[in-house]
Amino acid sequence: MVVYLIILIGAAWLVQSIFGFIQIKHFNKRYAEMRTLGRVAIGKKTGAFRAGTVVMFAIDKRNKIIKAAKMQGVTVFSRVRDLKGFEGKYLLKISEEDFKSIDKLTKLAIADALRSYDIISKGGELRVKKGWIDYLIPKKKEIRRG
Numbered sequence: 001m002v003v004y005l006i007i008l009i010g011a012a013w014l015v016q017s018i019f020g021f022i023q024i025k026h027f028n029k030r031y032a033e034m035r036t037l038g039r040v041a042i043g044k045k046t047g048a049f050r051a052g053t054v055v056m057f058a059i060d061k062r063n064k065i066i067k068a069a070k071m072q073g074v075t076v077f078s079r080v081r082d083l084k085g086f087e088g089k090y091l092l093k094i095s096e097e098d099f100k101s102i103d104k105l106t107k108l109a110i111a112d113a114l115r116s117y118d119i120i121s122k123g124g125e126l127r128v129k130k131g132w133i134d135y136l137i138p139k140k141k142e143i144r145r146g
Helices: 002-035 104-121 132-136
Strands: 039-045 052-059 065-073 080-082
Touching: 002 039, 002 052, 002 065, 002 080, 039 104, 052 104, 065 104
Parallel strands: none
Antiparallel strands: 039 052, 052 065, 065 080
């Protein structure tokens, strides 16, 4: 009985991994398409037990939005879809009026995209947030000899 449970868990993990790979491949394809249009500002709002959201804005040299897209969902079946209402607007001049028909997670992801773009455009580096795996398996500090 235990062997069947282990096989079932392993099969579920394998299927989930395959669908996750397909989702990432789809995201990368859409990102590459947007990248051909110009620079791309990306923002995300992750959710532990609710839908996570990733937004992408393809912008020209004057920060005018050429195309906007978002991926939102809880499962590996989430796909990148167009985000209407932002084309032709300037990234750094998005107003509250532009957010009237946008859900809260998408607003937070857009705010993250604006914050990230601001940091990068000023020559800064984005901080990578620690994930749960980083807390479980801390990295060893390098020993410098010298």
